[in-house]
Amino acid sequence: MTLQTIGIIGAGTMGNGIAQVCATHGLDVVMVDINDAALHKGLATITASLERLLKKEKLTAAERDAALARIRTSTNYDDLKGAQLVIEAATENLELKIKILRQLDALLAPEVIVATNTSSISITQLAAVTGRADRFIGMHFFNPVPLMALVEIIRGLQTSDATHDTVRQLALKLGKTPITVKNSPGFVVNRILVPMINEAFFVLAEGLASPEDIDAGMKLGCNHPIGPLALADMIGLDVCLAVMNVYFAEFNDSKYRPCPLLKEMVAAGYLGRKTGRGVYTYA
Secondary structure: OOOOEEEEEOOOHHHHHHHHHHHHOOOEEEEEOOOHHHHHHHHHHHHHHHHHHHHOOOOOHHHHHHHHHOEEEEOOHHHHOOOOEEEEOOOOOHHHHHHHHHHHHHHOOOOOEEEEOOOOOOHHHHHOOOOOHHHEEEEEEOOOOOOOOEEEEEEOOOOOHHHHHHHHHHHHHOOOEEEEEEOOOOOOHHHHHHHHHHHHHHHHHOOOOOHHHHHHHHHHHHOOOOOHHHHHHHHOHHHHHHHHHHHHHHHOOHHHOOOHHHHHHHHOOOOEHHHOEOOOEOO
């Protein structure tokens, strides 16, 4: 299947980032959200991002203008009918995603591929609520989408080879490096990353080193660009805890037990950058 028009559900951080990358690589985009305010905010974010790239001489003014001209916004799902692939990038909520996918399934032509940008919800479970389970797949971009090179392509139990191959080629066209992943909680990156963050909290709780030294150790000893505790503050300690709770429940394995210190800090409201205090304090 030739992909020329990509539908995107959601104009938030991930949705507008995906829209920008698609548009800058010559694809037409229809970005849909629930109201004009969300769409205007998403389009403003894309415009500002393209301006930064222009100043850094990563693209020309003509390329910026062409990219913006390829993006159409709408609050009406009917405008997605011309898309060959639709990417759902709504809030990470199972009930909401199921509602959206059922709406899409009733609207789109049978051959249209539907992808989800979920970072945690089962692809097999989401595919099962559609009538196109073989044409349903996970396409997990990373934030910020225009800068991060990786895309996890997650196959549900029902995903066909043709769907996988089409989406993989799309990722390559977008200048990304795709990795193919089987459906499992956390997929690959978060499955490794979040337990590492959790272990850093155990190290901190045991008093083995200060937060600064733990982060410095991982940055300088493992060549990580940011330490695990600072990264937890950036992600949100509540998000890290929620992910660990999912792993603990799904795998029934004690190695995924959330660190008591992490649980206590979340209970205290110390969630990281978004609250001004986490492992570190932010002005």
